[in-house]
Amino acid sequence: MEIMYVMIGLSLLMAIGFLAAFIWSIRTGQQDDLVTPSMRILLEEKEQKN
Template sequence: MEIMYFMIGLSLLMAVGFLIAFIWSIKTGQQDDLITPSMRILLEEKEYKNNK
């Protein structure tokens, strides 16, 4: 039964950690543009050659 208290406490600490990480990512703008990075790989960029 003691292991249950330990596991519940550990899971609550992990949940709080993930919540803090999520709030940090929102505040720093990590979630602002979710479409462009996934489309960037599909769009071809023009290749420029250096004529030196």
């Protein structure tokens, strides 16, 4: 039965860690624009060799 308390504690610590990482990513702007970086390669013009 003691292992249940340990597992619940560990799962709560992991959940708090993931929540903290998510909040950090929102505050630093990591989630602002998810479309443009993947489309940039399709829209760039190729450089011509001289």
